[in-house]
Amino acid sequence: MAYDESDQSDDGSEQDGDSSSASYADQDGGDGQGDGSTGAESVSNAEAQAEPPSNGDEVTLSDDDIAGILRDAGVEDDGGDQGGYV
Amino acid sequence: MQPGNQSQYSRLQGTWSFSFTYTASGIHLYELQTRWGATVDVLSDPQFQWTPPVGLNPAQYALSAHVFSLQWPSYGPIIVQSFIDAQWQATVGRGGQTSVIAGVQLAPRVCQTLMIGGQVSVDLFPSGGGMIGKIDRQGIFSASLIFPF
Numbered sequence: 001m002a003y004d005e006s007d008q009s010d011d012g013s014e015q016d017g018d019s020s021s022a023s024y025a026d027q028d029g030g031d032g033q034g035d036g037s038t039g040a041e042s043v044s045n046a047e048a049q050a051e052p053p054s055n056g057d058e059v060t061l062s063d064d065d066i067a068g069i070l071r072d073a074g075v076e077d078d079g080g081d082q083g084g085y086v
Numbered sequence: 087m088q089p090g091n092q093s094q095y096s097r098l099q100g101t102w103s104f105s106f107t108y109t110a111s112g113i114h115l116y117e118l119q120t121r122w123g124a125t126v127d128v129l130s131d132p133q134f135q136w137t138p139p140v141g142l143n144p145a146q147y148a149l150s151a152h153v154f155s156l157q158w159p160s161y162g163p164i165i166v167q168s169f170i171d172a173q174w175q176a177t178v179g180r181g182g183q184t185s186v187i188a189g190v191q192l193a194p195r196v197c198q199t200l201m202i203g204g205q206v207s208v209d210l211f212p213s214g215g216g217m218i219g220k221i222d223r224q225g226i227f228s229a230s231l232i233f234p235f
Binding site: 058060062069072075 | 145148151156157213215220
């Protein structure tokens with residue numbers, strides 16, 4: 001899974017560029033090159049393709065369920081000959 | 087209200103994409119994972135904002151919202167888990183340097199500000215004497231995390 005970072009609006013923290021072993025803690029400007037003026041580090045706009053939910057559950061709605069949901073939502077049957085809840 | 091039938095419900099079927107954002111302060115991803123699985127009410131929590139697509143009729147909206155809220159406790163934590171375990175590609179630094187940071191564990195760190203957004207779709211279709219609703223498994227999500235200094 002890959003994350004794609006695109007936002008550049010961070011605070012100027014130092015990036016050590018060691019992609020093989022870096023941890024997030026390595027980026028805190030501890031080498032003195034970061035300005036540290038904002039008091040915050042940021043990782044922003046990391047995008048991800050989420051893993052599919054493992055359950056994949058479907059919600060089954062019976063006639064009674066549907067009637068109750070629509071009633072609770074204040075949606076009335078249109079009463080037409082062909083029925084319908086629209 | 088008359089009982090539904092296949093013809094009626096076919097008028098309600100469809101697939102719609104919903105956008106959402108969640109904003110919180112002073113929590114970490116582990117906590118968010120638990121929270122999304124237990125206490126976040128996606129339809130009423132002010133930190134959770136969702137936007138239905140234009141064009142839904144009220145009945146479609148009501149049923150979609152019902153499915154969305156029912157599924158969120160199992161779906162939401164999986165989104166967070168994907169952030170915890172994933173490799174990150176981050177841009178940090180004034181010059182916009184980019185570095186691939188493999189295996190970073192952001193979850194234990196408290197976020198000063200945490201914003202997660204994304205899109206999920208809800209599918210409704212007639213089945214038997216009722217309907218079936220499901221959330222699309224392939225949502226796209228984004229996060230903005232700011233950590234305390």
